[in-house]
Amino acid sequence: METWCEGVYFEPGPNKPNLAGIILSCGIHGDETGPIHLLQRLHNELQLAALAPSRPLLLIFGNPDAIRHQQRYVDSNLNRLFTRTPSPQPVAGESREAARARQLMQVCQRFQQQVPQVDLHLDLHSTIKRSCIERFALTPVHSGHYSDRWLGQLWQAGFGGLVHQTRRANTFSQFSLDVLGADSFTLECGSLQQSDEPHDQRLWHWLVNLVGSEVAWHTKEPGGRQQPALRQFTVAEEIIRASDQFRFLVDEGLPNFSQHPPGTAIYQEARGTFTIDEERFSLFLNSRVETGQRAGLLLKHLQ
Template identity: 30%
Template sequence: MQDFLQQTLSGSAPRKRKGETDFLCWQWLDHGILLMEPKEKARRALVLSAGIHGNETAPVEMVNRLLLPLLRGEKPLQQRLLVILGNPVALKTGKRYLRYDINRLFGGRWQQIVDGDEAHRVLRLEQAVETFWQACETEETRWHLDLHTAIRGSYHARFGLMPYTERPWPPEFMHWLAAAGMEALVFHRAPGGTFTHFSCEHFAAASCTLELGKARPFGKNDLSQFAAAEQALAGLLYGEAVSASASQPKHYRVTQQITRQSEDFVLHMGSDTLNFTAFPQGTLLAEDSDTRYYVQQAREYVLFPNPDVALGLRAGLMLIEESEQTQALPL
């Protein structure tokens, strides 16, 4: 198998489901799920996922480009690696998702929806990750990088979303995120249904959802915009040197979530509002029947504003920047 992406989009199993190079052994586990293990002992087990949303194609193309020299035997592999293209059906149709946003269904939340293909897919991904990390050596560290692009433009072109955890973040992981060009890191303060939260909560993995630009169709991406992230991933996979970042990402914390609960929901933000737009204290952000959302801190920044989400889902997050607070919030 030379091209994992094309094999995944074909919807069929490869003729050959296992193989090896001088450096590694690979195994096709399921549609969009590929296991790669180096022949030399590794100190890290990495889950590298993309395509959880089918319209976010640039990370999928980048991951596939990184896999090609590994599958051709041109590069060594330095990690035990599980590669996941999360939603092959949505990728093939170019849609964010078909019925349900699967990045809200992890951690068993898929059981709350009508039985269907997307629920089965989330269960399959959870099982694949669990099996992968159950095979870990005790001294191996666990990382999960889930690659996305955003619907809206942003004042920070590249940023990471850190799942809620009470554990300290490994310094090596934080240094890697800076080297990958992350301009900002957003720290959640509550559990969620994302893939990275599942990895972090259930398997103590250092996990991050990386937002790497705007969502565009296959063939319309300028991958040069993701050069820093691609170089950092290449260093991680192949063992090549990764240049240290000259600047550190800004740190933000989630202070409140705006949730659309009814058909009366109104978001008081224009369609051109960028991620990380700042609002002063007292600003009315949204209304939903008798519920009002206001800026509570001296200044808050919006992330992922979207009035068109399904009922019960997040229509936006409000953030505070740590450096603007007199007292930083705990991890």
């Protein structure tokens, strides 16, 4: 296993031609310890050769400074700093996270040059609040070509929901889709309130299988199997904190995926009250963001 820079490890995999690579990342937010411990365990097993990878792998611990301090970030939110055209040189006055985002984009592109294709990027996170669907995945904004074939896999790993994002943001998974052409997901692996063990066992076994198995794991389930019961959502509205007068009219402490019937007044702003006409499910509600930033999402159920 090669160390490419702090917290970035390259595993070339077996000496066979044309093997697509995968990227696993965690710790983009330094306080999300569950996924960090999971990938540290994976790193240990690979280093000890207890696990033999079946394909090239790039393992990333996103924000080492923040991980050391067990805080979300040091200067700014790293998961808003990935761009389509990364600057190759340091930018004057850039934050620690901006420098790290640049470095991570560079190592991903270096990885891309070593493999015929980057097949998959999974960026592991934890939610701040609890969720009615304990584990769920989010896609970056995509053209709709790839999600279906992953449903069975996500379900096997214990993910009960899939949210299709509709508004582009400068996230790591958006970068890996746009620039590397990888099928990428942000995986919310549980909440910060939960202890790491033992609820990660199912995810752990799935990750070991993902890294170690030679089976063409991303192909569709054979016919006749039951369809997975994974619930799918699309983002209907993005809630922006537009001014200091912003406040939620629903309890923002409610768990993620709380259901709101038509006619519910969701929030109040200087220009009035926002009321929904159709049923919506709330996600990531948080009024304590900077003005102009996203204070939450309202989802539409797709099934």
